[in-house]
Amino acid sequence: MKPDVFEAPDYYHLDDLFSEEHLLVRDATRQWVKREISPIIEAYAQKAEFPKQILSGLAEIGAFGPYIPEAYGGAGLDQISYGLIMQEIERGDSGIRSTASVQSSLVMYPILKYGTEEQRQKYLPKLAAGELIGCFGLTEPNHGSNPGGMETKFKEMDDHYLLNGAKLWISNSPFADIAIVWAKNEDGRIHGLIVERGMEGFSTPETHGKWSLRASATGELIFDNVKVPKENLLPGKNGLGAPLGCLDSARYGIAWGAIGAAMDCYDTALRYAKERIQFGKPIAAKQLQQKKLAEMITEITKAQLLTFRLGQLKNEDRATTAQISMAKRNNVDMALKIAREARQILGAMGITGDYSIMRHMMNLESVVTYEGTHDIHLLITGADITGLPAF
Structure with a gap:
């Protein structure tokens, strides 16, 4: 593997507009990518495999929930810092950035914004540390650009919800510990549910044969009468x-x-x-x-x-x-x-x-x-x- 000699173009001197913290965050991420991603990414893309060993490194550089408050394990950074981290990771590979942005924006964000305090305390620190990896279930086999037409449904039972349906093209799903799943209740209203690996009837088959995002793990989410505890509903917001x-x-x-x-x-x-x-x-x-x-x-x-x-x-x-x-x-x-x-x-x-x-x-x-x-x-x-x- 040739050495990573990348130099970022800055034709309009945008560095002058960034704060010292922005530059420190960006440069730390850039060096991590040069050290940990560039030497291995071509080989992993060729064999269509996600390099799971980098997950702890992504957590260490603050790529999981950079803007999540420190009280919940995040770095408490601003949105420009988050953007710069995503820029530098995708400079390495879009699939690796997908893993980080799904964890941050599609798993940690809804728990922070729509979850209960108990859910925040339970999941966010472990997600920020890379101890848990999450995925986001919205797209379905029959519903991509029209997510409101989703067919995944859940109904209320005595002490749990019963979830049935399927999601497709889900980044991180093959190895995710939790999934933020969007499904319709019996009234047709969309709600978010936290589904954990190990729940009976929940499976995550991997999608093979991709010519794109080959160093990213993509799969399905299958729900066959999955019993989801009622405390796993995200109560803060519903609807599309x-x-x-x-x-x-x-x-x-x-x-x-x-x-x-x-x-x-x-x-x-x-x-x-x-x-x-x-x-x-x-x-x-x-x-x-x-x-x-x-x-x-x-x-x-x-x-x-x-x-x-x-x-x-x-x-x-x-x-x-x-x-x-x-x-x-x-x-x-x-x-x-x-x-x-x-x-x-x-x-x-x-x-x-x-x-x-x-x-x-x-x-x-x-x-x-x-x-x-x-x-x-x-x-x-x-x-x-x-x-x-x-x-």
């Missing part, structure tokens, strides 16, 4: 707005993370273009290659500015769902286009595991779809500016 609130937090992290993947592709392509000699000079001296590189750094810079402002709004609790959708859609699309252009600069070498570009490209094909598809996010913006939903 409850899981969508979690997705806002996750999509915000993705908006930052995609920049990391784009930066890695750009840095790799720039370095290669300076070293690759054709027709007696580096290909970086050729107009078409400079066009590609100049457009890449322009789009990365625009995404950085967009996301920094979004982070400020998140810190002020003023970021809207539509603003978060715009950033997620724009930045993932930007990263995917940069990955494709960067691959062309490397030519045939770009498809090999000697470089990270093709892995990023394949990963981003999932990121552009999950947590709201590219088209759905466009319609969210459209509905916001016209007041006329097109769903």
